[in-house]
Amino acid sequence: MSTSRSTARALALAVLLSGAATAQYAERPDPAGSGRASVDVSGRSIKNPRVRAIHSDDPTQAGGTADLFEHDPFLAYQLGRNINFREFRERDGVFTTKISDLGGPMPDGTTAKITANNQVSCSGCHNLPQGNPGGGVTFHKDSGFGRNSPHYYGAGIMEMLAIQTRTKMMRQLDTNGDGWIHANEANNHGPSIAVRPSTFALPISYGDPRLSSGTTGSPSLNNIFRVWYVDANGQVVDGATQVDGTTTVGYNFEMVVWGWGQGVGRSALNPTNRAFLWDPFNAHGGLQAYDPSTNDDPDGDGVSEPTLAGAIQFPATHRAPDAGNNIDARGFSRDDPDGDGHLSEISEGDLDVGEWFMLNAPRPAFAGSPWEFNVGVQALTYLGCTTCHTPNWYIEARDTDPNEPHPFAGDRRFIDLLVTWDSLENKLKGNLLHLYDRNGEDYNRRFGAFPVYGLFSDLRHHEMGEGFKEVDFGGNMNTTWRTPPLWGVGSGFPWGHDGQSLTLDHVIRRHGGAALASRRAYEQTTPWLRTFVVDFLTKLQLYDVESLPADIDGDGAIASDFAVAGKQTGVERFNAEWLFRTPLQIQGAYTNTDGATIRSFAGVNVHAAYGLGLPLRMDSDLDGWPDVWDAAPQTPGYRDGVQ
Numbered sequence: 001m002s003t004s005r006s007t008a009r010a011l012a013l014a015v016l017l018s019g020a021a022t023a024q025y026a027e028r029p030d031p032a033g034s035g036r037a038s039v040d041v042s043g044r045s046i047k048n049p050r051v052r053a054i055h056s057d058d059p060t061q062a063g064g065t066a067d068l069f070e071h072d073p074f075l076a077y078q079l080g081r082n083i084n085f086r087e088f089r090e091r092d093g094v095f096t097t098k099i100s101d102l103g104g105p106m107p108d109g110t111t112a113k114i115t116a117n118n119q120v121s122c123s124g125c126h127n128l129p130q131g132n133p134g135g136g137v138t139f140h141k142d143s144g145f146g147r148n149s150p151h152y153y154g155a156g157i158m159e160m161l162a163i164q165t166r167t168k169m170m171r172q173l174d175t176n177g178d179g180w181i182h183a184n185e186a187n188n189h190g191p192s193i194a195v196r197p198s199t200f201a202l203p204i205s206y207g208d209p210r211l212s213s214g215t216t217g218s219p220s221l222n223n224i225f226r227v228w229y230v231d232a233n234g235q236v237v238d239g240a241t242q243v244d245g246t247t248t249v250g251y252n253f254e255m256v257v258w259g260w261g262q263g264v265g266r267s268a269l270n271p272t273n274r275a276f277l278w279d280p281f282n283a284h285g286g287l288q289a290y291d292p293s294t295n296d297d298p299d300g301d302g303v304s305e306p307t308l309a310g311a312i313q314f315p316a317t318h319r320a321p322d323a324g325n326n327i328d329a330r331g332f333s334r335d336d337p338d339g340d341g342h343l344s345e346i347s348e349g350d351l352d353v354g355e356w357f358m359l360n361a362p363r364p365a366f367a368g369s370p371w372e373f374n375v376g377v378q379a380l381t382y383l384g385c386t387t388c389h390t391p392n393w394y395i396e397a398r399d400t401d402p403n404e405p406h407p408f409a410g411d412r413r414f415i416d417l418l419v420t421w422d423s424l425e426n427k428l429k430g431n432l433l434h435l436y437d438r439n440g441e442d443y444n445r446r447f448g449a450f451p452v453y454g455l456f457s458d459l460r461h462h463e464m465g466e467g468f469k470e471v472d473f474g475g476n477m478n479t480t481w482r483t484p485p486l487w488g489v490g491s492g493f494p495w496g497h498d499g500q501s502l503t504l505d506h507v508i509r510r511h512g513g514a515a516l517a518s519r520r521a522y523e524q525t526t527p528w529l530r531t532f533v534v535d536f537l538t539k540l541q542l543y544d545v546e547s548l549p550a551d552i553d554g555d556g557a558i559a560s561d562f563a564v565a566g567k568q569t570g571v572e573r574f575n576a577e578w579l580f581r582t583p584l585q586i587q588g589a590y591t592n593t594d595g596a597t598i599r600s601f602a603g604v605n606v607h608a609a610y611g612l613g614l615p616l617r618m619d620s621d622l623d624g625w626p627d628v629w630d631a632a633p634q635t636p637g638y639r640d641g642v643q
Contacts, residue, residue, distance in 0.1 A: 026087040031587045031602040043601025044131050046082045048610040051619040053349030063614030065352035073414050073443050074579040080357025083350050087121040091638040093342025094120050095286040111474035115140045119284040125149040129544045133361045138499030143472045148499035151488050154363030156413050159273045161393055162257035168195045170406045177405030179301050180234040182250040183215050183243050198394040204458050218242045223461035226267040227253045228302055228316040235300035236316045252302050254314040260497040261461050263478040272311050273358040274351055275318045281346050282321045289346035290333035291320035309355045310412040330629050343640045364488035365419035365428050367539040376536035384518035388483045389456040398447035410447030428543050430550030456486030465512020491542035504534050550574045584609040
């Protein structure tokens with residue numbers, strides 16, 4: 001394309017952006033003084049228009065997700081952040097014709113368990129602190145007391161530990177390396193399958209892998225696992241509930257790391273970050289995802305090939321709602337499961353970038369010294385809390401043996417934001433660590449080992465007694481819950497699966513069942529130690545990622561006035577937009593209507609920075625359908641690119 005034609009097209013796109021932005025909710029791409037409503041001088045609002053991301057395994061396809069991961073990973077991170085926090089509109093297909101209707105049966109098979117079609121954004125519930133992978137909101141689900149939304153800082157670490165724990169268990173159980181557990185393999189193991197969270201830690205038992213009736217029956221794994229049954233070829237047998245020795249001869253399993261727990265035998269909700277995206281998009285937003293990556297299971301064993309981000313999925317139990325039975329010649333699904341006329345509401349590429357953001361989401365911090373952390377761990381250990389709230393874990397480096405049937409994936413992230421306490425200034429500060437090597441334009445992830453400090457969970461479900469009893473809408477009782485990671489707990493409020501505890505002291509005193517002894521130790525210890533424990537927990541904090549002072553250029557210092565694309569941006573901090581292949585340039589000095597001069601962080605090169613001219617990202621008519629998917633790229637058609 002000639003330079004003049006490129007310029008003309010960019011100008012046309014700019015006009016379309018300005019004309020379309022006035023009713024775009026959190027999408028505010030315009031600079032101050034533009035005369036348009038869609039302005040945000042903080043720079044925190046979403047700047048890029050809603051354009052479905054296109055999945056591609058080929059990094060040479062410019063603008064596809066493989067290209068972004070390998071050549072512009074900070075842009076991929078930001079696009080994933082924006083898909084997580086975007087407020088979807090009616091034109092995007094949000095909701096069905098029934099807003100805030102009831103969805104999903106409870107164990108009685110009749111009573112609805114959730115209010116569906118009630119949120120236009122993930123940030124409707126995950127919003128403390130706002131604009132981050134937070135939590136805190138208690139929403140209407142399972143019982144009249146509700147469920148508290150967890151934060152998902154460190155979501156990638158959570159997922160990696162869950163998959164790695166499963167891998168370590170498979171290495172013990174699957175002795176012939178065929179990818180599943182035969183009845184004989186299960187019964188040749190002892191009564192407990194255990195995994196060490198780190199090299200010198202005590203092993204954690206995840207239940208009995210043997211079959212309940214000898215050569216038939218089901219294993220008694222911890223409730224955090226979901227089990228499915230397979231035939232002699234290791235393929236999933238739909239609807240099977242046990243090994244019967246004829247139709248089913250073995251089993252496979254997943255760790256369901258997201259969700260508080262649905263009751264004994266019902267595990268929790270989502271085993272991966274990718275499922276944690278498409279499931280709520282569907283349940284709360286009426287946005288159905290089409291995701292071949294989830295279903296990429298060539299041998300039919302219920303476990304997929306790794307996604308672009310490197311995580312295996314579990315189609316045996318979790319399949320995205322748009323099955324893709326009717327694929328358009330351009331490569332997208334025309335199934336429209338909810339019948340609202342909007343096709344492929346969430347694309348496979350959207351899930352790619354959303355998963356990428358979650359994989360690399362910064363982890364919580366400890367607002368104290370290493371000495372204070374160690375003493376706090378000792379106090380929790382003394383009271384018996386660390387029996388369940390396991391402090392530290394370890395991610396194993398990627399295996400290099402190609403013959404290992406159950407290889408470790410290594411630390412799949414490309415960055416880590418190390419946040420520590422500055423005792424001189426009494427505040428948290430960050431240091432952006434690169435988990436990649438540069439080779440020209442390529443970002444090559446290292447997949448190394450990584451120690452995880454301060455998680456405080458054994459990733460198990462426990463019976464928690466009367467204090468955490470839930471009687472659901474249909475009358476069934478549940479007292480079995482996941483051990484929530486305590487990192488970030490100090491930024492909480494409220495606490496508990498139901499959000500009914502308004503203080504840390506109260507939620508501790510609710511503990512019973514498996515935690516009764518530690519609760520009694522807490523109640524019977526000195527007031528000073530109780531105060532110390534609560535103070536320690538308060539220091540396990542979340543933070544606003546984008547305003548946190550942080551060294552992002554690796555020079556060992558945090559600049560007082562950091563320059564990006566020729567503009568001064570103030571104190572150096574982690575804003576992924578400033579690390580794009582084409583960094584976002586801020587507007588800078590602006591005189592507001594009061595006559596005061598402020599610094600505007602609105603972007604002035606959004607089109608270039610966000611790669612909106614790349615072949616697989618270009619959307620000339622701004623209808624959300626990239627031109628390569630759009631049968632009428634010059635005529636807006638929000639439903640399918642045409643209509």
